[in-house]
Amino acid sequence: MQCHNTAQAATVSSGGSIALVGHPNVGKSVLFNLLTGQHVAISNYPGTTVEVARGTARALADMLLVDTPGVVTFPPHSEDEQVTARVILNESPQVILQVGDAKNLRRTLLLTVQLAEMGLPLVVALNMMDEAMARGVRVDDRQLARRLNIQVVPTTAIHAEGVDALTVAVRSASACHLSIEYPQVVEAMLAEFERQLAASGLANCPISPRSLGLLWLCSDVVSDQWLAERLSPGIFQEMMGWREARLAEIDLADMIQHTRQEFVDEISAKVIVSAGKADWGFSQWLGHLTTHPIWGMAILALVLFSLYWFVGVFGAGTLVDALETRLFGEWINPWVAGWVNHLVPWPWAADLLVGEYGLWTMGMTYALALILPIVTTFFLAFGIMEDSGYLPRLAALSNRMFQSLGLNGKAVLPMVLGLGCVTMATVTTRVMESRRERLLVTLLLALAVPCSAQLGVVMGMLAGISLTAMLIWSSVVLVVLFAVGWLAARLIPGERNQLLVELPPLRLPMFSNVLTKTLARLEWYLKEVVPLFLLGTLIMFLMDKSGALSVLIEAAKPLVVDWLGLPAQASAAFFMGFLRRDFGATGLFVMESQGLLSPLQVVVAMVTVTLFVPCIASVMMIAKERDWKTALGMLALIFPLSFVVGGLLSRSLTWLGWGL
Amino acid sequence: MILEFGNRGKGKRIRRRFFFRRRRKRKTARTEAGLMTLADVPVGACAWVVKFCERIPRARRDQLQAYGLSPGKSVRIEQHFPVTIVQIEHIEIALERSLAEMIFVKD
Numbered sequence: 232m233q234c235h236n237t238a239q240a241a242t243v244s245s246g247g248s249i250a251l252v253g254h255p256n257v258g259k260s261v262l263f264n265l266l267t268g269q270h271v272a273i274s275n276y277p278g279t280t281v282e283v284a285r286g287t288a289r290a291l292a293d294m295l296l297v298d299t300p301g302v303v304t305f306p307p308h309s310e311d312e313q314v315t316a317r318v319i320l321n322e323s324p325q326v327i328l329q330v331g332d333a334k335n336l337r338r339t340l341l342l343t344v345q346l347a348e349m350g351l352p353l354v355v356a357l358n359m360m361d362e363a364m365a366r367g368v369r370v371d372d373r374q375l376a377r378r379l380n381i382q383v384v385p386t387t388a389i390h391a392e393g394v395d396a397l398t399v400a401v402r403s404a405s406a407c408h409l410s411i412e413y414p415q416v417v418e419a420m421l422a423e424f425e426r427q428l429a430a431s432g433l434a435n436c437p438i439s440p441r442s443l444g445l446l447w448l449c450s451d452v453v454s455d456q457w458l459a460e461r462l463s464p465g466i467f468q469e470m471m472g473w474r475e476a477r478l479a480e481i482d483l484a485d486m487i488q489h490t491r492q493e494f495v496d497e498i499s500a501k502v503i504v505s506a507g508k509a510d511w512g513f514s515q516w517l518g519h520l521t522t523h524p525i526w527g528m529a530i531l532a533l534v535l536f537s538l539y540w541f542v543g544v545f546g547a548g549t550l551v552d553a554l555e556t557r558l559f560g561e562w563i564n565p566w567v568a569g570w571v572n573h574l575v576p577w578p579w580a581a582d583l584l585v586g587e588y589g590l591w592t593m594g595m596t597y598a599l600a601l602i603l604p605i606v607t608t609f610f611l612a613f614g615i616m617e618d619s620g621y622l623p624r625l626a627a628l629s630n631r632m633f634q635s636l637g638l639n640g641k642a643v644l645p646m647v648l649g650l651g652c653v654t655m656a657t658v659t660t661r662v663m664e665s666r667r668e669r670l671l672v673t674l675l676l677a678l679a680v681p682c683s684a685q686l687g688v689v690m691g692m693l694a695g696i697s698l699t700a701m702l703i704w705s706s707v708v709l710v711v712l713f714a715v716g717w718l719a720a721r722l723i724p725g726e727r728n729q730l731l732v733e734l735p736p737l738r739l740p741m742f743s744n745v746l747t748k749t750l751a752r753l754e755w756y757l758k759e760v761v762p763l764f765l766l767g768t769l770i771m772f773l774m775d776k777s778g779a780l781s782v783l784i785e786a787a788k789p790l791v792v793d794w795l796g797l798p799a800q801a802s803a804a805f806f807m808g809f810l811r812r813d814f815g816a817t818g819l820f821v822m823e824s825q826g827l828l829s830p831l832q833v834v835v836a837m838v839t840v841t842l843f844v845p846c847i848a849s850v851m852m853i854a855k856e857r858d859w860k861t862a863l864g865m866l867a868l869i870f871p872l873s874f875v876v877g878g879l880l881s882r883s884l885t886w887l888g889w890g891l
Numbered sequence: 892m893i894l895e896f897g898n899r900g901k902g903k904r905i906r907r908r909f910f911f912r913r914r915r916k917r918k919t920a921r922t923e924a925g926l927m928t929l930a931d932v933p934v935g936a937c938a939w940v941v942k943f944c945e946r947i948p949r950a951r952r953d954q955l956q957a958y959g960l961s962p963g964k965s966v967r968i969e970q971h972f973p974v975t976i977v978q979i980e981h982i983e984i985a986l987e988r989s990l991a992e993m994i995f996v997k998d
Contacts, residue, residue: 303954303957303958304950304953304954304956304957305957308950308953308954309950332981334980334981335959335980335981335982337959337980338957338958338959338980338982341957366981368981484949484953488953488956492956492961506980507981518983519969519970522970522973522974522976522985523970524970524972524973527973623985624985626985627973627974627976627985628973628974630973630974630987631973634987639987640974726948728951729951729986729987729989729990730974730985730986730987730990731951731954731955731958731984731985731986731987731990732984732985732986733958733982733983733984733985734976734983734984734985735983736983
């Protein structure tokens with residue numbers, strides 16, 4: 232095996248970008264925040280739901296720093312990893328800054344060699360040196376830099392150590408041409424690929440043609456797409472056919488990775504001075520405690536309860552109450568309404584702004600007074616869990632429960648958060664690996680997970696009747712949840728992903744890092760989600776004004792009276808539930824306090840309203856995260872299902888003679 | 892003592908009888924001559940990865956290798972319940988039992 236390097240001088244100038252690349256949990260975002268400070272914008276990468284953060288690095292001639300999603304495998308498999316490949320291929324970064332885990336050098340280098348092959352200036356930050364030292368791992372970084380002919384800088388980002396040296400290295404980074412020699416068959420194919428590329432006038436691609444060829448030979452979709460956009464369809468088809476024919480005979484990806492692995496093993500053997508010890512004290516002890524069959528479960532219960540308390544009770548209860556009822560209800564809204572009515576002469580326009588379904592009184596109040604506090608508490612809690620390394624442990628512990636639902640433990644986060652706010656939980660379905668899993672979790676959230684606003688009213692009403700009422704409600708909802716999940720898992724095509732997660736060492740989260748992340752995510756919320764609320768409000772306003780709403784309420788009356796056995800007024804309450812889930816439950820609460828509902832009717836109404844379509848904001852979010860077809864499909868499934876279950880429950884309880 | 896991690900394999904036999912009665916039978920049929928699976932290695936012991944079962948999807952296999960769990964590498968088993976946790980160098984990964992049963996190892 233051979234490797235030859237040639238360094239070319241390339242100076243960093245302003246106006247270019249730096250791609251920050253690395254495995255998950257190696258301190259990428261901490262380093263990103265150190266280099267960029269407060270000027271950070273998080274947005275979805277075009278055409279995906281993957282978050283990419285961008286910021287200006289002041290110490291680096293104001294170059295744009297792009298924080299790409301963490302990669303586990305490269306060539307990429309997941310959507311996240313593909314975004315990283317796309318940033319490199321489509322945005323032509325001037326420098327690649329790889330953040331690597333110093334204590335797991337082999338793994339870091341497997342990515343390094345692939346980045347070095349790309350021919351762009353490459354700087355490697357060997358991060359988390361403190362953890363490596365604590366475990367007795369020692370790496371000869373100078374020798375490593377010499378062998379790969381790249382810049383290697385040891386850093387400890389959480390203590391801001393080595394950052395100055397890193398900026399110096401990035402400024403003087405030069406293009407590296409690492410070239411590993413692959414088996415003959417791969418080399419022949421690479422030569423043919425490069426010839427074809429040159430013949431098509433694509434010799435000047437953003438990364439070296441050889442590395443593009445290596446990606447393409449590993450059946451990577453990002454390079455497929457890149458080539459499809461640039462080559463003539465005939466040539467592209469011919470090349471694809473040629474690759475498939477070879478792939479039928481040999482596993483090229485395996486062969487290429489194997490060669491890289493051997494190359495990395497050879498280098499690691501020389502530069503790892505001491506491999507360290509396997510046991511390393513308190514952090515490991517605590518880590519094991521969190522996955523212990525008994526203590527782990529106790530910690531899990533405590534964490535979930537704290538999460539629910541912070542987001543569901545403190546955020547959705549205390550804060551919402553203070554903002555919505557007090558600040559907006561008593562101060563801002565009457566004041567705004569007064570001014571609008573005074574200034575706007577047309578009644579319909581005033582109605583559009585401050586009426587019952589007004590853009591301000593409903594849309595903005597909803598977005599700022601109701602959802603904003605929930606989202607803020609949620610993002611804070613999420614940031615802490617993300618940075619502490621507890622998130623994957625949560626998935627590992629709850630995996631068993633989700634197996635029967637065709638999911639794996641990673642679904643626990645959206646499901647628990649759904650109890651706080653279904654709309655925001657729908658966003659977190661992004662943690663799931665496949666489209667199929669995201670769809671399944673979204674469906675279960677929309678159908679059977681009541682949000683904290685609704686849960687409060689439902690619990691209050693049922694507790695007023697009896698414990699049996701509460702048990703009937705919860706068991707029916709749980710049975711529906713598991714039955715639908717079980718069925719959907721078998722009907723939606725695709726395989727279940729078996730759980731496989733890395734358990735990073737537990738760390739104390741850095742408050743400033745959590746705060747920066749939270750602020751950037753809140754900015755995203757205000758820019759991207761608030762318009763959805765306004766759109767939803769506009770739709771409700773138009774339905775109300777055109778009379779469509781009252782027609783729907785009238786049309787649903789026979790269903791409510793004859794099938795569910797509820798009074799006619801309940802029909803309006805169900806439709807209010809679409810506006811805001813708790814409104815529906817509150818409408819029924821008022822009816823109960825007027826003595827209009829028997830215990831049986833309360834239980835039936837609560838079950839139906841829980842299963843009934845989620846609020847308009849979450850429907851909008853489903854449409855945004857998935858697509859409109861999915862959102863409407865879910866509505867078409869959930870609406871009849873909730874009524875069927877409600878009607879059947881009503882009949883069974885009547886037959887049993889319960890609560891008449 | 893629940894807090895002593897050195898003995899984390901102790902209650903295992905009882906728990907296994909509870910939770911994996913059905914699975915154990917199925918697994919014996921799957922084991923190949925002379926090899927055992929990652930799920931059979933006792934807690935605290937080390938094993939060499941030999942090969943992957945063909946039924947592991949490509950993406951999963953690449954992911955396992957990316958974590959360093961590839962043929963020829965040594966892993967240490969940390970626990971089996973509620974999930975299998977293994978350590979490779981300084982990386983800890985958690986994997987589902989059914990996945991651990993598809994990875995062949997030797998002592």
